[in-house]
C-alpha cells in the first residue's frame with residue numbers, strides 16, 4: 001500500500017477552518033481530533049462541527065476520538081460523515097461491537113492505543129479492524145516530541161499483520177515530521193498524521209508532498 005498523509009486540523013486556524021481544510025487538499029485524509037476534556041485534558045470539537053467539516057472537506061474524514069464512552073458515540077461520527085473512525089481501546093467497553101457497528105455503517109473501523117498501552121492488547125482485534133493507530137505522543141495536544149521508543153510496537157504489529165495476511169493499515173500520530181517519518185515508516189507505519197509539521201509550513205501542499213516522498217522512500221512494506 002502507498003504511504004498516506006493525514007494532516008491534523010488541531011494545528012489549523014479554527015477561525016478560518018474551511019480555508020485551512022482546502023489548503024491541505026492534496027493529502028489523503030483530513031485528521032480531525034475530537035477531545036472531550038475527560039479522556040484527555042483538552043477540549044476541541046464534537047459531532048455538529050465534524051458534520052459540517054465533512055460537508056466542506058475535499059478529503060475523507062479520519063476522526064480520532066479521544067473521548068469517553070466510544071461505545072455510544074463512535075457510530076454517531078460515522079453517521080455524520082466520517083469515513084474512518086478511530087476509538088481508543090482504553091476507553092472502550094466492547095471494542096468488537098464498536099468496530100462491527102462502524103463497519104455496518106460503511107465506515108472504516110480503527111482502534112488507537114496510548115503510549116502506555118501494550119500493542120499486544122490490540123492484536124486479538126486485528127480481524128475486526130481496518131486500521132490501528134499507535135500514538136507517538138501522549139494524546140491531548142499537538143506539537144509534542146515524537147516518541148521513538150514506540151517503534152517496537154510498530155514492528156510487532158507489522159509482523160502480526162503480515163503473518164495474518166491482513167490488509168490492516170497502521171497509523172502513527174504525534175510528532176511526525178520530515179525528521180521522524182522515515183523511522184516510523186521503516187518500523188511499519190503507513191498512514192501518517194502530521195499536524196504542526198503541515199500547518200506550521202508556509203507551503204502546506206509542498207510539505208505534504210515532501211512527507212509523502214520521504215515516507216515512500218523509506219517504505220519496505222509498500
Ligand SMILES: O=C(CO)[C@H](O)[C@H](O)COP(=O)(O)O
Nearest residue numbers: 139140142143174175195196
Ligand atoms: O491526536 C493528536 C494529539 O492527541 C494529534 O493528531 C497530533 O498531536 C498531531 O499533532 P502533531 O503532528 O503536531 O504532533
Ligand SMILES: [Co+2]
Nearest residue numbers: 008033064173
Ligand atoms: Co490525532
